[in-house]
Each structure stands twice: as structure tokens, then as C-alpha cells.
Amino acid sequence: MRVAERLGLAHVSTGEMFRQHVADGTDLGMKVDAIMKSGDLVPDELTIAMLEERITHDDAAGGYILDGFPRTLTQAQALDEHLGANGLDAVVVLDVAEEELVGRMMSRGRKDDTEESIRNRLRVYAADTMPLIAFYAARDIVASVDGVGELDDITVRILSVIEGGSGGGQNRTV
Numbered sequence: 001m002r003v004a005e006r007l008g009l010a011h012v013s014t015g016e017m018f019r020q021h022v023a024d025g026t027d028l029g030m031k032v033d034a035i036m037k038s039g040d041l042v043p044d045e046l047t048i049a050m051l052e053e054r055i056t057h058d059d060a061a062g063g064y065i066l067d068g069f070p071r072t073l074t075q076a077q078a079l080d081e082h083l084g085a086n087g088l089d090a091v092v093v094l095d096v097a098e099e100e101l102v103g104r105m106m107s108r109g110r111k112d113d114t115e116e117s118i119r120n121r122l123r124v125y126a127a128d129t130m131p132l133i134a135f136y137a138a139r140d141i142v143a144s145v146d147g148v149g150e151l152d153d154i155t156v157r158i159l160s161v162i163e164g165g166s167g168g169g170q171n172r173t174v
């Protein structure tokens with residue numbers, strides 16, 4: 001969010017979008033509510049369709065920060081098909097130790113932040129999302145950033161790796 005604001009890009013968070021659907025009681029919201037509470041991933045086809053529609057909005061025309069997407073190889077491949085294989089400029093991986101992550105999630109008070117769902121999210125991350133780091137590293141667009149510390153400091157670190165990166169293009173993912 002802060003990074004998108006600083007760069008004047010749209011902030012596209014699939015988690016936020018799903019939470020909005022749940023709050024609005026849409027059909028999609030009703031489908032994903034229990035999945036989110038368990039810490040599992042929403043099925044790829046629902047997530048990809050929602051994301052692809054979102055990035056056609058006017059505010060995304062000048063570029064966007066993807067937050068929490070892609071989380072699976074299928075999502076990454078769909079994004080490649082949608083954007084072309086050079087569609088992403090940078091992938092930022094925030095490095096945070098597991099115990100610190102659990103502590104942070106437990107204290108932010110989100111409905112889906114029970115200890116059990118958090119542990120499940122970490123398992124799902126390791127199994128389904130971590131392989132994406134190698135997928136994008138093969139394109140040399142991955143930067144790891146220390147995700148521990150003050151938000152302002154972490155924001156500066158992220159901005160410096162994005163701005164120091166390849167430049168020119170407009171789609172970034174965190």
C-alpha cells in the first residue's frame with residue numbers, strides 16, 4: 001500500500017479484494033469466506049479471473065503493485081499469458097522469520113488470523129508459493145528485502161530495490 005502510493009501505482013491486493021467480497025456478501029464472497037478462515041488458498045480459477053478483471057480498470061493503466069498474487073505456479077503462468085513473459089518488472093520477497101510472522105498476524109486481529117489458520121497459511125506458503133521464487137529468479141527479477149523493523153524503513157528498502165531494478169516497465173509484484 002505505502003509502496004504503491006509512493007510510486008503512484010495502483011495497489012492490487014487479492015486478499016483485500018476477497019475480504020471486500022465477503023463484507024459485501026457477494027456470490028464470490030460466500031464461496032471464499034470459509035476458505036479464507038481456514039488459511040487455505042482460494043481456487044486458482046476464481047483468483048485469476050478476479051485479478052485479470054481488476055487490472056483492466058483505469059487506475060491500473062499506469063502500472064500496479066500486486067500484493068499477495070501470484071501465490072501458485074498456475075497463477076504465475078496465467079499472469080504470464082495475460083501480460084506476456086516480460087510483464088513483471090520486479091518481484092519483492094519480504095524476508096521475515098516464521099515466529100515473528102506468527103506474532104504479527106496474531107496481533108493484527110483479522111478474522112482469519114487464528115493460530116491454526118496462520119500455521120496453515122505458512123504450510124501453504126511453503127508448499128505452493130515458495131516455488132515461485134525460483135520461477136522468477138530464473139528471470140533475474142527477484143529481490144529479497146529484510147521485512148523486519150519499522151514500516152517506514154521497510155518501505156524505503158522496497159522502494160530502493162524496485163527503483164534500482166530494471167526500470168522502464170510498470171508492473172510490479174510484492
Ligand code: AMP
Nearest residue numbers: 014015016036040041042047068069071
Ligand atoms: P492476504 O490478505 O494476502 O493474506 O490473503 C488473505 C486470504 O485470501 C488468503 O489466506 C487466501 O485465502 C486468500 N487469497 C489472497 N490472495 C490469494 C491468491 N493469490 N490465491 C489464492 N488465495 C488468495
